[in-house]
Every structure is written in structure tokens, then in C-alpha cells.
Amino acid sequence: MISVNDDCRDLHFRKAEFDPDDCPLDCSKPCEKVCPADAISLKHSMVDGERTLSDPLRGKYEGGVITERCYGCGRCLPVCPYDRIRAVSYVRDPTMTAELLKRDDVDATEIHTTGKGTDMFNTLWDNLSGSINNVKLVAVSLPDIGESTVDLMNTIYTIMEPHFKGYNLWQLDGRPMSGDIGRGATRETVSFAAHVASMSERPPGFYQLAGGTNSYTVDYLKKAGLFQSSNWNSGTATSEMASSHQALIGGIAYGGYARKIVGRVLRKIPEQFGRVHIEDHPDHLLEALQEAMSLVGPVKGYIPSHSKPFMKQVDRQ
Known part of the structure; x- marks a missing residue:
């Protein structure tokens, strides 16, 4: 999947940035x-061949933001x-994105x-329209903008529908990049789903939740009668719809919470390996x-019980 944005104000397309030379050595970091995401690393530099840990006011910091790990949550900004x-925002180049959509993979x-209007979305869609039918699915991720949310979705659908012949998915981003915080974050995103489910004029397509999703999300969705699930038995999927006609949500995107899980495992890999790929450490990958x-x-x-044989199979490999 290739992600693209129509507005530089989108929180998903920003990175933290700072110069470690500007950091006072007595900072508690x-x-x-x-x-x-363990995306910030600050270490004392070497001075005259010796570490400065014994004299923390000598030398300087090295490191800073590990750009490929930073996903723009912004939690570092207020604590400095x-x-x-500072946060550096960007808009992904639509021309480059259109070329990427032509790839076979x-x-x-x-x-x-x-959700700040549809003009920028319309412009982006025009730029992508020549390549858009090379993909099978277009997902539109949008925040809760209150009573006008469904109107916005319908306008976006009207823009897309004449040009796209594949599947469309609506990703309801209730509380962006906050799933690792806890129950409160998932309550907010489930509330967003309930609001959309209550609107009879919502556009067609699949629906999934994102933003504020974590290990509590499925239970909250089930309690609200919003969750669609499938039971897999002997390799056959059977739909198990909630009794409510508003069982709208068929998928969940785990962003920040998934990163938290992987980060917790990565921290267990001995430091002497440095920055690693988890695939190179089978036990931690498992x-x-x-x-x-x-x-x-x-x-x-x-x-x-079906997950255990799967894990044994992975372990043997």
C-alpha cells in the first residue's frame, strides 16, 4: 500500500526534528x-578519546531523531x-505517487x-486518476469533523466513483496515533464509529477503525454492536454479524499500538547488535x-487453539 496526503496539516505526514548540538548536556532527555517508537537517541560524544559521562558538562550530544522510526505522534514537542x-510536515509528491501506483507490487x-474541505482532495485525485485503476483498493482515511463528516465522505465518494472501478474503504481515524495510550483513546474512536453508523446516508464501501485502536477496541466495538467478525473453522470463513443492523466495522488498523509491541520486543535484543532488523533474530520475531x-x-x-499450530510451524522454520 502507498500512502499519500492532500494537506501538509495531516499529522501522519510529519517528523520531529532537532539539532543535538542545541541540547544542553544537563538535560534529562x-x-x-x-x-x-524509540525514535530519539541522544548520547554523549567522545572528547579526546574519552567518554564524558564522568563530566556531563563537557563534550556534546550526538544522535537526535531516527527519522525512519519517527511517525509524527508529536509527544516529544511539549516535553522539551x-x-x-520542531515538527516538519510534508505532502507526498502526487506525481511520484502516481508512478508508484503503476508498479506490479x-x-x-x-x-x-x-477534512478541511474537498478542493485539495479533488486536486490530488486528478493527479492520481491516470494510475488509480492499477490498484484494487483505495482507502480514504479521515478524522471526525462532527455532523458534516458523512457529507464530506459523500462528496469524496462522488469525486472518486466515476474514475475508480475497484474497492473503496473508509478508515475512520478517531484519535490519530494514540492507541498505545489506553482505554480512553479507543473510546473516542469507537464513538466516531457509532456516529457514522447512525447515519443512514453514509456512502458505500468497507469501513475500518484507526487512531486510538488497541487491545480494548474489539471488545468496545462488540459492546456497541458495531463489529463484523468472521470465524475460521477448518479453513472456511463464516460471517458472524452482530445482531445490530449497524454492525459497520469490518477491520481495525493498529498503528501506534503495533509499533509499541514491536518496540517492546526490539528493546530485548542485546545492545551490542546496535540498530537491527527483527527478521535477523528469529526468537524475537516469533x-x-x-x-x-x-x-x-x-x-x-x-x-x-488454531494459533498454536501456526506458532509451532513458524518455530520449526
């Missing part, structure tokens, strides 16, 4: 502690006691929109897969 961290695209199964299982309707 709260940015490191608060980052859920010296106000040295790309079958879906995700369009993030801020642990991460088991954690992922605990999230995906309730969504896919996996029966718990």
Missing part, C-alpha cells in the same frame, strides 16, 4: 523517555524543557485527508508474531 524540537493506496496474533486474532475470528 525527556524526549527519549516519552517517544513510543528548552523548546528545541502495489495493489492499494491510502489517501489521508484532513515473539512479535505471537503478540501480533493476539491483536489480529479477535479481528479475523481466529479460534485460539
